[in-house]
Amino acid sequence: MSFVTLTGQVRIGRQALFPPIRLEIPPGQWTALLGPSGVGKSTLLRLIAGLPVGGAFEGSVTGAPPVALMAQDPGLLPWLDLRQNAALGARLRGEAPDPARLSDILQQTGLAEHAHKRPAALSGGQRQRVALARTLMEDRALQSIFWAPLQGAARPFARSISA
Numbered sequence: 190m191s192f193v194t195l196t197g198q199v200r201i202g203r204q205a206l207f208p209p210i211r212l213e214i215p216p217g218q219w220t221a222l223l224g225p226s227g228v229g230k231s232t233l234l235r236l237i238a239g240l241p242v243g244g245a246f247e248g249s250v251t252g253a254p255p256v257a258l259m260a261q262d263p264g265l266l267p268w269l270d271l272r273q274n275a276a277l278g279a280r281l282r283g284e285a286p287d288p289a290r291l292s293d294i295l296q297q298t299g300l301a302e303h304a305h306k307r308p309a310a311l312s313g314g315q316r317q318r319v320a321l322a323r324t325l326m327e328d329r330a331l332q333s334i335f336w337a338p339l340q341g342a343a344r345p346f347a348r349s350i351s352a
Contacts, residue, residue, distance in 0.1 A: 191216065197248010199232055206232060206244060231261065257327030263320035265308040271295070271315075272304045275322040291326060298322045 193214040199206040207229040214220045214237075222230040232242045238256040257278075265274045275295065276286035295301045298318045308316055 191252045193237055193250070193252045193254075195233060195236060195248065195250045197246060199229060199236075199242055199244045199246050201244035209248075257324045259320050259324040263308075263316045265316055265319055267308050270305050270307050271300055271311065271319050274308065274319050275300075275326055277323055278327050286326065290328075294322045294325050298325075 195212040196210070198209045212233060222233060224230055232244070235242050236246060236250055237253050239250075239253065266277070269277070272291060272295070273280070276291055279286040292301070295304055298321055300315065300318055300322060303311060303315060308319070311319065
């Protein structure tokens, strides 16, 4: 797998969201985008994922493999239980999810005991962890995880996934 490289800038109208940049993301490593709200972190991740942004992108993205993306909103389907929401990607592709992998990820995210609950019965932090589990179930070469949603997660869990 090669570096993902993004060069350029995004403009919203005549205003640049951020100055021209070159971002290189090495394979097989954690990369963090840090900064205050509104500086373009989510926009950069959306560009890498090939998703639309709210402005005009003047630049290029190279080396981007298929991406699993955890958005700022957990996007859980209220009629599905936690396991079904975590395995949604496979269902949408018409595939059977790997039950052992699903169980392992639910255990790692501290959700195993809540596996049959629907989103309305979960706390905000638990909903965020279901979205994280769904992202991890995709097992992509590049997984984009927006850290802002993890603010509601328990501190020990947040430390364990960042270690």
